[in-house]
Amino acid sequence: MFPIINIGPLAIQAYGFILLLSVFIGFWLSGKYAKNLGTNGDAIENGLLIGLLSGILSARIGFFLQNPSLFMENPLSLVSLTPTMLNANFGLLIGLLAIFIYAQKQHLPLWPTLDTLTPLIILVFGGMHLANYANGDTYGLPTNLPWGIQLWNAIRHPVQLYAIILAIGLLVWLLLKTQWLKHNPYPRSGTLFLFILVGLAVTTIFTRSFVAQKSQMLGLDSLQLLAFLLLLLSLYLIYQLSIKPQEHIQVFISLGSNTNPEENFAAIQQQIKDDFTFRRASSIYRTQDVKSPPANGSYFLNQVMEIETNLSFQTLTEKLKSLERDFGRIPGDKKVVPLDIDLLTYNNDVFTYQNKKIPNPDLTQYQYIAVPLAEIASDFRHPATGKAIAEILDDLQDKTTVIKIEEVENGTTG
Amino acid sequence: MKNRNFFIGATTLTVLSVIWILLTPTIFPRVEGAAQSTAAHPGFTAPDFTLSTPQDQTLSLADFRGQPVLVFFWASWCSVCKATMPGLQAVYQDYQDKGFELLAINTTYQDTLSTAINYYNTQGYSFPFLMDESGSVSKDYQLHALPTSVMIDPQGTITDVIIGSGMSEGFLRSLLDNMLAERE
Numbered sequence: 204m205f206p207i208i209n210i211g212p213l214a215i216q217a218y219g220f221i222l223l224l225s226v227f228i229g230f231w232l233s234g235k236y237a238k239n240l241g242t243n244g245d246a247i248e249n250g251l252l253i254g255l256l257s258g259i260l261s262a263r264i265g266f267f268l269q270n271p272s273l274f275m276e277n278p279l280s281l282v283s284l285t286p287t288m289l290n291a292n293f294g295l296l297i298g299l300l301a302i303f304i305y306a307q308k309q310h311l312p313l314w315p316t317l318d319t320l321t322p323l324i325i326l327v328f329g330g331m332h333l334a335n336y337a338n339g340d341t342y343g344l345p346t347n348l349p350w351g352i353q354l355w356n357a358i359r360h361p362v363q364l365y366a367i368i369l370a371i372g373l374l375v376w377l378l379l380k381t382q383w384l385k386h387n388p389y390p391r392s393g394t395l396f397l398f399i400l401v402g403l404a405v406t407t408i409f410t411r412s413f414v415a416q417k418s419q420m421l422g423l424d425s426l427q428l429l430a431f432l433l434l435l436l437s438l439y440l441i442y443q444l445s446i447k448p449q450e451h452i453q454v455f456i457s458l459g460s461n462t463n464p465e466e467n468f469a470a471i472q473q474q475i476k477d478d479f480t481f482r483r484a485s486s487i488y489r490t491q492d493v494k495s496p497p498a499n500g501s502y503f504l505n506q507v508m509e510i511e512t513n514l515s516f517q518t519l520t521e522k523l524k525s526l527e528r529d530f531g532r533i534p535g536d537k538k539v540v541p542l543d544i545d546l547l548t549y550n551n552d553v554f555t556y557q558n559k560k561i562p563n564p565d566l567t568q569y570q571y572i573a574v575p576l577a578e579i580a581s582d583f584r585h586p587a588t589g590k591a592i593a594e595i596l597d598d599l600q601d602k603t604t605v606i607k608i609e610e611v612e613n614g615t616t617g
Numbered sequence: 618m619k620n621r622n623f624f625i626g627a628t629t630l631t632v633l634s635v636i637w638i639l640l641t642p643t644i645f646p647r648v649e650g651a652a653q654s655t656a657a658h659p660g661f662t663a664p665d666f667t668l669s670t671p672q673d674q675t676l677s678l679a680d681f682r683g684q685p686v687l688v689f690f691w692a693s694w695c696s697v698c699k700a701t702m703p704g705l706q707a708v709y710q711d712y713q714d715k716g717f718e719l720l721a722i723n724t725t726y727q728d729t730l731s732t733a734i735n736y737y738n739t740q741g742y743s744f745p746f747l748m749d750e751s752g753s754v755s756k757d758y759q760l761h762a763l764p765t766s767v768m769i770d771p772q773g774t775i776t777d778v779i780i781g782s783g784m785s786e787g788f789l790r791s792l793l794d795n796m797l798a799e800r801e
Binding site: 204206216266269270273276283284285286287342344355356357401405408409411412413415416417422423424431434438441442446 | 638658788
């Protein structure tokens, strides 16, 4: 037990210090992950800070709502910096509400945002147990095991350390699975977050048995029961998101061609209508090559389409590749491109598959994708950041020109 | 194949969790009611002590069984202690006749007694001034920093241990209101 940490002449309360430190490291890791996933790290961080501040303030307000006479006697104590006089439940409620409202306003997408927060969640979970260890809180049952610790007049299970070890294991799993927070390995957003919840629920179910003071419910530990419900819910949601075959998946694709483009485009339109459920197509645009300076008279034709499919991401990618080959595309040849099909988005998910990022990063960089996309989906929001297509267009750095050359048959508005 | 692994994994986790939860009361029975053993932590019985005042009057914690007691460890060099004590005095005046007792234990083994007595007298405090000259009570209460406030309910069980400035006037009043309401 070490409730006070002495750093030189400073005596710091370990509990708050450890919590603060773990939140700080968690923020840092999640910020790094946000950058790699392409989610809106700044907005996520702001949302959490707003939640934290409004949570603390309303915890104090909640205390005085319960004890109004104390407020009447000394109104200034509303803003006193002591860590007591807090109603934790009320603070938690209002803090979560503030985060929810902020996330709605910023259009933060739920599952990609939760995936981004996985490092922070593990850090805070581990930090809370380490803080409890420092304070000697939620101490373990007496034991004869050799690793028992002397605490509160008995040799006890160091149960907080059991939880910390499991949390560290979970963090290592996360780091390996995401290749040091580089990307999301699961093609459905939210799966990673839910696997972490499963890990935390199992950790809680396992370690609570060793805790001396349990809150009883039906003769069982109520926290264990709560964690069990969380486990079932998480497994069910993983099944719904990732295991159950998906239907009617919305996919945006970008078509491009610089070799016999008119002919190729006419043919591919029909091919796609045959192979998929076709939803919408933009006009065809005449564009410049963005990757290399245009040769004499060379240009691209580009188009964005929305299709619907039941195919898994892997099967869909293979199918589109084989379509490209059918049109004579030689993989790796950047000069002669009879047909190029890029997957832009897949079902609002944010992930990496064989080093390809979905949503396609080009979507926020190039006119030849963003302009046709805006034409057919003016309500489009980026699956990772929640940014509206209008905002994406405003932020484009690409200065190449795109010219609409033809209205497509089914008539769309620009 | 991936789906089969998920189903096997999910079922195994669920079944093992159910078994573990149901067996917990049998494998890990609650061997102690914390209140039956003594330790300086919420939920345990407060360690007893007998100390004397500068006027050679001796007081024991056990004398106040049946009353809510705040044990407050302080020293005259501790500015946070001295910032907290006027609030405690105000509560003491209001709640003394409702049975509340405040025992201010001066950590005399690491303080200058004359300075402490002088401070106590000039402030006009009315709660008892106890001297921990050997440091043994501070040790029993695992004192790590000053001030440390230990709230003890009428049954002699510790309800709160607060290090630092947290035992403010408002917080102490809310604790006592709850404790006295329960007793009625």
